Amino acid sequence: MYFCPNCGDPLTIVYDKNELKEVKFTGKGVWRYRDVLPVSSENAVTLNEGGTPLHRSVKLYNEIGVKDLWIKNEGLNPTGSFKDRGMTVGVTRAIELGAHSVICASTGNTAASLSAYAARAGITSFVVVPEGSVALGKLAQARAAGAKIVKVRGNFDYALKIVRSLAAGTTETYLLNSVNPYRIEGQKTIAYEIVEEYGVPDWIFIPVGNAGNITALWKGLKELKSMGFIDRLPKLGGVQAEGASPIYRAFAEGKDEIIPIQNPQTVATAIKIGNPASWRRAMRAVKESGGIMLSVSDEEILEYQKRLASKEGIFVEPASAASIAGLARATALNMVKKDEHVVAVVTGNGLKDPESLMKISAEEITIDAELEALKRVIKG
Numbered sequence: 600m601y602f603c604p605n606c607g608d609p610l611t612i613v614y615d616k617n618e619l620k621e622v623k624f625t626g627k628g629v630w631r632y633r634d635v636l637p638v639s640s641e642n643a644v645t646l647n648e649g650g651t652p653l654h655r656s657v658k659l660y661n662e663i664g665v666k667d668l669w670i671k672n673e674g675l676n677p678t679g680s681f682k683d684r685g686m687t688v689g690v691t692r693a694i695e696l697g698a699h700s701v702i703c704a705s706t707g708n709t710a711a712s713l714s715a716y717a718a719r720a721g722i723t724s725f726v727v728v729p730e731g732s733v734a735l736g737k738l739a740q741a742r743a744a745g746a747k748i749v750k751v752r753g754n755f756d757y758a759l760k761i762v763r764s765l766a767a768g769t770t771e772t773y774l775l776n777s778v779n780p781y782r783i784e785g786q787k788t789i790a791y792e793i794v795e796e797y798g799v800p801d802w803i804f805i806p807v808g809n810a811g812n813i814t815a816l817w818k819g820l821k822e823l824k825s826m827g828f829i830d831r832l833p834k835l836g837g838v839q840a841e842g843a844s845p846i847y848r849a850f851a852e853g854k855d856e857i858i859p860i861q862n863p864q865t866v867a868t869a870i871k872i873g874n875p876a877s878w879r880r881a882m883r884a885v886k887e888s889g890g891i892m893l894s895v896s897d898e899e900i901l902e903y904q905k906r907l908a909s910k911e912g913i914f915v916e917p918a919s920a921a922s923i924a925g926l927a928r929a930t931a932l933n934m935v936k937k938d939e940h941v942v943a944v945v946t947g948n949g950l951k952d953p954e955s956l957m958k959i960s961a962e963e964i965t966i967d968a969e970l971e972a973l974k975r976v977i978k979g
């Protein structure tokens with residue numbers, strides 16, 4: 600059972616107050632937070648996920664116009680995205696339940712992550728992806744790990760719909776999309792890491808697709824506050840791609856419900872989602888935090904993908920650049936003030952999806968293998 604029979608939202612794991620007494624953090628990465636995770640760490644299926652770097656921005660902060668910007672680089676997780684935080688907990692749970700196989704619908708990164716953790720656990724993984732809309736690197740990762748890859752004629756939303764139906768009422772094939780509450784538990788550890796390393800910024804910016812990650816981030820932050828580790832919460836900046844932005848649109852129009860987008864379009868294939876499963880939880884998180892939803896164009900996404908690499912040395916995939924592009928938009932609109940402190944989460948590694956960048960980046964120069972020819976190039 601993954602969904603509430605009353606409201607239809609994905610289930611959330613809630614702890615008894617006593618369970619969160621005397622919480623200690625020891626070790627590194629996601630399992631450092633084992634005391635606030637709902638599975639035993641003894642049999643954890645792990646690839647040492649989490650513990651990703653938080654880089655201080657050296658140039659972009661100034662260009663964007665904020666006093667202090669830090670970039671949480673989730674692309675340095677074992678399979679190259681934040682999904683690993685959720686999968687280590689989710690696949691550990693699958694094994695606890697005695698599942699024979701695991702399944703997900705995916706825009707690519709979930710598939711890459713699930714298949715790696717399933718391989719490690721020695722169980723079968725099925726990944727259901729929209730045909731023609733998944734970056735090659737991610738497909739290669741799933742293939743290498745031995746996943747059974749199923750391509751659906753239709754977009755991600757259709758893929759998730761059939762996978763959800765298949766997994767309902769059985770634990771034999773365990774569903775590990777972010778509608779699975781154990782995924783959210785693992786992913787919430789990003790909040791713990793940010794707080795331990797930085798403290799509480801004024802804002803956290805994060806890309807939004809199916810809206811599991813922003814839900815997890817907010818859950819982690821609220822837990823930290825309820826346990827007394829922090830006494831205030833940051834505002835959330837959730838960023839969608841313009842052609843796949845149903846949550847932003849509802850937020851901007853002051854509506855309580857999203858209108859799903861039938862044919863979402865964006866170069867950022869990881870967040871090309873028209874009917875996000877966790878939209879209600881995302882909307883609630885953003886509103887509770889006093890934050891904002893934003894949308895950014897493909898041009899802005901690609902521009903900030905390039906700038907992140909050329910100004911900060913951080914190569915991310917297009918969906919990840921949405922958080923920085925969104926921050927730039929928010930400062931331009933004076934929604935984020937110059938003197939505020941910001942952490943932006945970049946979610947996935949650029950090596951997974953280099954295609955769009957290759958179309959816009961600088962031309963390469965070919966020379967004969969001669970010193971003089973090389974000298975001419977260096978001299979310009």
Ligand SMILES: Cc1ncc(COP(=O)(O)O)c(C=O)c1O
Nearest residue numbers: 708808809810811812869946947
């Ligand atoms: C790189 C990347 N960024 C952001 C997201 C969006 O995360 P969520 O679907 O949890 O909102 C995804 C989801 O696939 C992703 O792969």
